[in-house]
Amino acid sequence: MFSDESLSTDVLRKLRSVVGDEHVRTDPGVLEAYARDATPLFRAYPQAIVEPDDAPQIAEIVRIAAEHRLPVIPRGSGTNLCAATSAQQGGIVLTTARMRRIEEIAPAELLARVQPGVTTAALAKAAGEHGLFYPPDPGSHTVSTIGGNIATCAGGLRGLKYGVTRNYVLGLTAVLGTGEIVATGGRLWKDVAGYDLTRLLTGSEGTLGIITEATVALLPAPETTGTGLAYFTDLEAAGRAVTEIIARGVLPATLEFLDRRCMDAVDAYAHLGLHATAGAMLLFGDDGGDDQVAASLTRMRQACLDSGALSVEIGGVAEAEPLLAARRCTLPALSRLGSLTILEDASVPRPRLAEMVARIDDIARRHDIVIATFGHAGDGNLHPTCVLPSAEDTEAIERAERAFGEIFRTAIALGGTITGEHGVGAAKLPYLAERLGPEQTALLRRIKSAFDPAGVLNPGKLGS
Amino acid sequence: MFSDESLSTDVLRKLRSVVGDEHVRTDPGVLEAYARDATPLFRAYPQAIVEPDDAPQIAEIVRIAAEHRLPVIPRGSGTNLCAATSAQQGGIVLTTARMRRIEEIAPAELLARVQPGVTTAALAKAAGEHGLFYPPDPGSHTVSTIGGNIATCAGGLRGLKYGVTRNYVLGLTAVLGTGEIVATGGRLWKDVAGYDLTRLLTGSEGTLGIITEATVALLPAPETTGTGLAYFTDLEAAGRAVTEIIARGVLPATLEFLDRRCMDAVDAYAHLGLHATAGAMLLFGDDGGDDQVAASLTRMRQACLDSGALSVEIGGVAEAEPLLAARRCTLPALSRLGSLTILEDASVPRPRLAEMVARIDDIARRHDIVIATFGHAGDGNLHPTCVLPSAEDTEAIERAERAFGEIFRTAIALGGTITGEHGVGAAKLPYLAERLGPEQTALLRRIKSAFDPAGVLNPGKLGS
Known part of the structure; x- marks a missing residue:
């Protein structure tokens, strides 16, 4: 269906008239940079990169693409790990890099309204300035964009207690393949007027619509955070501990595991002095009021010990960040090998x-x-x-x-x-x-x- | 498109061969009973009531209906308030009344698997026996069914803290209009393989598929519950208190309001000794650990007082149920007028x-x-x-x-x-x-x- 040739002068002229000459890129160096995302083994060259500024421009680009049967591949920061932003059939990569505005943080409504190119970390920071909290925190949160997070229904380390991106998307503006702009949902936590297009677009990987604005729910920031670390002979024992934690009525903010190979890699990378012989480790954490976090950590500690943990350490706020950072560095640590x-x-x-x-x-x-x-x-x-x-x-x-x-x-x-x-x-x-x-x-x-x-x-x- | 005549002998014979003679009902008394749900002013007569037992039977019924261009209207307990189960164009009302089995409660996976005719209260009770908790609690929860709750994305009194039905549906089995049976999602809290059909079916009011089984998430039951009651001169002051509660970082399990007319009706009905002259009341509550609930209620009490509340009372577990019962009786209390x-x-x-x-x-x-x-x-x-x-x-x-x-x-x-x-x-x-x-x-x-x-x-x- 699609061509892998250079775009015609006609198409390029139309695209340039929409976004301006400097925002249609066809130089080989730029195409090379967009030929892959974070997925190894997938490389495919787009025919042009366009950098729109707003929804009407995106609608125009999609209409031009539909007229000329050209693929349009929306892309945030390109951190995707399953080649979801790869231009397998050529076409136009539409980057949201210029759409980085936080339009609004509304504390009384517990929501933020942002352009798709805002990074997860930038949203989290802006929310934090109001004492609020955006729970989804994918591994790439410092660079990944909210548009990409929503397009993939990104998860993160807090899924068990807080759910995933889907749970926080209240409303979307999106451009359909027809070039029409629709606004789904809105500012409300409860809205059942029509099919749930907001959640359908969430996780649709840019195949149903291109997200041009998102309204997301925020929560009051938890007062404090605590973390613990448990070592086990093997993953079976760690798995028993997980079951036991849940069975004791704890639904913690964090419950991560590393196998021995990951522990070795992380320790060689970050020199944390992890247990030298344990077969697996469990990183557990919770947030909330002081008493609540203390009670939760104590129960998780006991659940680990009762499941045969070799040792368990509990840390306060000061220890939480380094421990979570250790977990977050697992991938770069492994990559060095x-x-x-x-x-x-x-x-x-x-x-x-x-x-x-x-x-x-x-x-x-x-x-x-x-x-x-x-x-x-x-x-x-x-x-x-x-x-x-x-x-x-x-x-x-x-x-x-x-x-x-x-x-x-x-x-x-x-x-x-x-x-x-x-x-x-x-x-x-x-x-x-x-x-x-x-x-x-x-x-x-x-x-x-x-x-x-x-x-x-x-x-x-x-x-x- | 659709006929309002009696069903042909041919159609009735086919339906009877699927579900058995006794489960195809066409007697006028039965049709009368299904001519309306809980919506006043909407009355429309179906041509038959069928009572299937399982998904393959439902698939057969839908295929027969598609062949004969007959509407199929799925129905749980008929508590709907917007005529969503009304047979406006005649056809077959398909009741899930015989599909009331709780197939499974899996505490280690924090989930339940149920047939669509199970009532919300029956699920909540079964979960409670395992120390678990199904948060959505629509007003009609004692009679409403999980199938109906999902079809309408039912809310309830705990939406602010816990979200609505959508947040708890993990997987669905549904019969499409083609008669095909699809299983969406599954037992996992995180699953992004494909478009989010689970959430799309949720709230689709039986227009996209007929739910034949649901897997829903459960939470550990909170240890305790507390409730408070605040009176205000008018709703504006009550609204200020709501904003103030949120601004102080509390996201309570319950935050309900009644205007003066509702208060009069409730007091005449339930004799609770509500404030005689206040313009509005706010019922607030939270759940969790003892200390946490106490801290939350204290903060909400103070937020109400700082917003000009006439008075605030805080109750423990013993008071929580009667207060919530008062809120729940608002509709019957008003109906008496x-x-x-x-x-x-x-x-x-x-x-x-x-x-x-x-x-x-x-x-x-x-x-x-x-x-x-x-x-x-x-x-x-x-x-x-x-x-x-x-x-x-x-x-x-x-x-x-x-x-x-x-x-x-x-x-x-x-x-x-x-x-x-x-x-x-x-x-x-x-x-x-x-x-x-x-x-x-x-x-x-x-x-x-x-x-x-x-x-x-x-x-x-x-x-x-």
């Missing part, structure tokens, strides 16, 4: 976490690759990460890809899913039909057509 | 609550009707309720309908919506296009077609 790092994402029901990690280890062994696994134990959301010595070793890359295929199928077999929070993109589309079945796959296509009849919005991804 | 009670639903941004109530009072005066207003102050969600002396006075009914039309338009003008939690149904469809605009209304129709190409699922409602 090789030349190519493939970070993946799968979820299983919480009680099957340890079983899933054991199955991952077995799959890695059989395919003769190294996979380290960490993730959000409270959500059953794992990030198996393969580190390969060379980015050129195509044979090893193929083994890794076969291993991940088995991992996704295993997740499905255990009642889980192929992605908890990273998304489907181009990378996981081959597994989506296995997860959803043929009827639902066909339904996704019909929904896609309802929003984007010409199929110009991020083709080759969800709904394809 | 006349022969026809029209309970409505609108939302505005929280800071505009008092302004909205003042506008409602003005609208009621101008149309010479009595409207009492209560609702969820924390959510900006109001229930203006009109009580008419006679159900036969068509002239007064018309005045009430004109008044509500103005109320919905005023809510939209204040940045609000035509329904916060009751839904659109047949009753509010005329206002939906005003809220959504023509592009989004057309988009809703296209989405409807993607799920239900023959248009047999609850026609004349959302997506029509």
